[in-house]
Amino acid sequence: MDLHAGRAGARTQMALASLQLIRSRRVGAVTYHRLLAEHGSAGAALAALPDIARAAGLTDYHPCPVEVARHEMSQARLAGATLLIHGQAGYPVALSDLPDAPPVLWAKGDLSLLTRPMVAMVGARNASSLGLRMARRLAEGLGAAGQVVVSGLARGIDAEAHRAAMETGTIAVMAGGLDVPYPDEHAGLAAEIAAHGCLVSEHPMGLQPQTRHFPQRNRIISGLSRAVVVVEAATRSGSLITARNALDQGREVMAVPGHPFDARAAGCNQLLRDGAILVRGPQDVLEALGIEAVPSPQTAPEPEAPALPAQQPAPRPLRETAGIHSLILARLGPSPLAEDQLLRDLALPPATLSPALITLELEGRIQRQAGGLLSRLD
Amino acid sequence: MDLHAGRAGARTQMALASLQLIRSRRVGAVTYHRLLAEHGSAGAALAALPDIARAAGLTDYHPCPVEVARHEMSQARLAGATLLIHGQAGYPVALSDLPDAPPVLWAKGDLSLLTRPMVAMVGARNASSLGLRMARRLAEGLGAAGQVVVSGLARGIDAEAHRAAMETGTIAVMAGGLDVPYPDEHAGLAAEIAAHGCLVSEHPMGLQPQTRHFPQRNRIISGLSRAVVVVEAATRSGSLITARNALDQGREVMAVPGHPFDARAAGCNQLLRDGAILVRGPQDVLEALGIEAVPSPQTAPEPEAPALPAQQPAPRPLRETAGIHSLILARLGPSPLAEDQLLRDLALPPATLSPALITLELEGRIQRQAGGLLSRLD
Secondary structure: OOHHHHHHHHHHHHHHHHHHHHHOOOOOHHHHHHHHHHHOOHHHHHHHHHHHHHHOOOOOOOOOOHHHHHHHHHHHHHOOOEEEEOOOOOOOHHHHOOOOOOOEEEEEEOHHHHHOOEEEEEOOOOOOHHHHHHHHHHHHHHHHOOOEEEEOOOOOHHHHHHHHOOOOOEEEEOOOOOOOOOOHHHHHHHHHHHHHOEEEEOOOOOOOOOOOHHHHHHHHHHHHOOEEEEOOOOOOOHHHHHHHHHHHOOOEEEEOOOOOOOHHHHHHHHHHHOOOEEOOOHHHHHHHOOOOOOOOHHHOOOOOOOOOOOOOOOOOOHHHHHHHHHHHHHHOOOOOEEHHHHHHHHOOOHHHHHHHHHHHHHOOOEEEEOOOEEEEOO | OOHHHHHHHHHHHHHHHHHHHHHOOOOOHHHHHHHHHHHOOHHHHHHHHHHHHHHOOOOOOOOOOHHHHHHHHHHHHHOOOEEEEOOOOOOOHHHHOOOOOOOEEEEEEOHHHHHOOEEEEEOOOOOOHHHHHHHHHHHHHHHHOOOEEEEOOOOOHHHHHHHHOOOOOEEEEOOOOOOOOOOHHHHHHHHHHHHHOEEEEOOOOOOOOOOOHHHHHHHHHHHHOOEEEEOOOOOOOHHHHHHHHHHHOOOEEEEOOOOOOOHHHHHHHHHHHOOOEEOOOHHHHHHHOOOOOOOOOOOOOOOOOOOOOOOOOOOOOHHHHHHHHHHHHHHOOOOOEEHHHHHHHHOOOHHHHHHHHHHHHHOOOEEEEOOOEEEEOO
């Protein structure tokens, strides 16, 4: 056995021990991390497990046998999946910080996507056509700006987001095994993502997803991402749970508003009332994340909602603008004052004063006279 | 001349002086208030005006002649209007605090409405049918809760709000004279408001409204009101200017969201991004103002967006809920803990803990066992 084979053998041993530990009864992600912290390695934790169980009063406790872990690994290899272990190279950085980070992840496809910045998009399965259009526009715009779009392969918003980001990068986090797409009808979409994007799951091949797996899966969707954008969601929907967990995880939560008479917007409007960032298009997401948008045909504003030209400064928040207007109006009276003098009096940069004066003039609240003189109309 | 006639005569003199002063050239609302503060009364200010003008270098300055004020008063009497003078009984209290409060107001109709709490509703003239339905629902709900609905008699949202609040109380603030309804086609609506509600204007009868009068009028709409609700508004619309001025005046600004693809919601969504309160129905407005809603058929929730029953506590803000969930999850592990113990450990009221546990259970993040034991699933 040469050194290389020895190293590979040690890696396999460690991987098997990690799998055995997390697949052992009563060991969840949080317990796994605590055991590893206490015992230094998965192997040592595994060896200590029977004693720990006995001390806790559990009789007849057996850790997961190595054969089970070997089987999981060989099945995954047959399916072309790669094992990513928490704390090892290749494991997604953002996810690894969570207290309940999945100890192991199976990934299939373009693994480099997991090293890029990601934004999650979630929303209703029974999305409206407006919701689907918005999902497409957001995914295209985020993709064009270099963001990988993460979602859950569900019907509606999820599927639309994956499809729109297929060329620029998308990750589907599955609730069951990588070879068990849910819903069935998305088997083709899952195959396409495996070919162009990346599929991810914390479960062994063949696992049929059950109800409880979906919220667990959702913590990975948000955990991978800097932000979760809720595109369309009713009240009491899974997307709202994902949004709440995302806050727990310190992620940005963003939501697309809708008319209050549209029940499919009720969840998003609730999130907005509770402080989520309002999203009208990809630019709002990128701005909130401090990312420069890459102009592209897809992200060009639709004619019905023209954006300001790029060279114009970003609009100021309402309260700030109102404050500037108050300052100006308080300074001006019916007797004309020179604009230069106003600038000195207020100690404001010309770039701030000038648009405010134009607005006030258009509103008919001030009047410009010859010689750069300003007066207040009231 | 008896004492009563003497008093009435003094009141008329004061009213004439107030009218003369505000109708004098170069005297706007702010100047009027400054002159009154400096000279003690409208009559004294009026007497000082020629000297002030001379000192300011104005030659050939003449204050408004008393005949003009007399004419304004007699025309208004013929039209059945009442003069309200700033600082005198009957003048609306909220409005009187503004630095540019109208020195005089002509009012026609039920003057008692001006002493009740008011909420302004503004929005697009070319409103959508959704926008009109929302205006109706808000005005009915606000009216049922005792709020007087203030608006500007314009087409679209304004007219719908006035009509829906006709029985409970509505005030139209006009941009021109009380006898010059704008638009023409709302002459009938104006007559109906004069009969059931109240018409208000700061201008003399017969004044044809010009462009500059509308923003001036809007300051009265928001100035009368505790809050301004923008129902539907495009970007760069007059409603947004009203909303900004309302902030200047220290009023609450609220907006109804809409889908970003709907250009008629763009102004409202912009306001929401800038910090306006999101409004889904009358309940949200009343809650923000700290007012108990009066249940009525009109304010009953529509089936598509069911509200929580009244006896249920108000939903907690998302971040707060997320914080409680984190506390609970941090406290729980795979080993069962008694709920009583958890309650003591967290020092939370049962009314707070209990719904949080139910949510976490439904999300599959914790498990209840026999004997009130809880454990974390992860």
